[in-house]
Amino acid sequence: MATAKPGAENNSTVEKISCTLRQFASQYPFENLDVVTQNTMPITETFLFQKFSQYRGGLCYELNPYLYLQLKEEGYNVKLVSGTISNGNHWALDGTHVLILLDLGDSLWLVDAGFGNQLALSPIQIDGMAVSSAAGSFRARRLQTPKGTHVLEMKSEEHWIIKYAFSLKELPWKKLTDIKEQITFHEKSPFNSSPLIAQCFSDQTLSVTDKQMRVRFSKTGRQKLVKFNDPTEFMKEVKTLFSNSIFEKTSEYMKKAEKHG
Structure with missing residues (x-):
């Protein structure tokens, strides 16, 4: 290289x-x-x-x-x-x-x-x-x-x-919506079954799903894993860590998920 x-x-x-x-x-x-x-x-x-x-x-x-x-x-x-x-x-x-x-x-x-x-x-x-x-x-x-x-x-x-x-071929802007549709509806999409919010900071990485939160600290390599016992714990972390708009959108998802069992 x-x-x-x-x-x-x-x-x-x-x-x-x-x-x-x-x-x-x-x-x-x-x-x-x-x-x-x-x-x-x-x-x-x-x-x-x-x-x-x-x-x-x-x-x-x-x-x-x-x-x-x-x-x-x-x-x-x-x-x-x-x-x-x-x-x-x-x-x-x-x-x-x-x-x-x-x-x-x-x-x-x-x-x-x-x-x-x-x-x-x-x-x-x-x-x-x-x-x-x-x-x-x-x-x-x-x-x-x-x-x-x-x-x-x-x-x-x-x-x-x-x-x-x-590859190096430029992607036409109109293809972005096609990609969104695939990720939203394709049966093999990894992102359409449950919520995921992830972030990378200068000193740590963060990943939150409706089941758990994982934090990895870069200096020590230590990881913190928190399992959520119920949706309330998940929503509490989302409200603490992210913007109001993300919290509101997550609430929308949780209400729909609860309605559909």
Whole structure:
């Protein structure tokens, strides 16, 4: 793997975007509440601005397009592409992960704010050096796979594991709504059966479902696992940890779930 370092100008750009990614991740969690409540509104710029102005979060097809719009507005050369998640021995739904590619002229970088709580919180240079965050160590490189020409890998003990594959072809904006529909209704979608709210901070990662909360502290590697005995405990944690709009949307889901048994 290459170990080339970006030049001074690119270093400055990477640090600016890293700062943006850290702020973005602290404000907007990865959450599937629109999916489990079957919100079918199309992904438009207006929809994203309205949703994120309420300090909601979203899935990759919302988080990364919203960040893409911000980066594009600031003058960066960015584009959206799609990828396919690898679940060890099999691939997930084809092309349903959305990510950003940043072109700095002499180098290409992966930017991802929508991969659960497994976030690098920094651009990752393709065929460049690995980067680390509270979630772990990441690298991006060219590798031909059945699902694309490039991969994002995450280190597990001493091994690098493919987390998703992608190609460099730009994703048309209209495809975002198609991806949303697949994630919302496809029988093999991993996000349409129960609520998930996850976040990556500078010193810890957090994951909350209706069954449990898991916190991992990066400095010590220690994990805190809290099992919920009933929905009240789950809702109490959501109210404590997240925005009012997320709490309200979670309440909507819980009422529907209770009604349908």
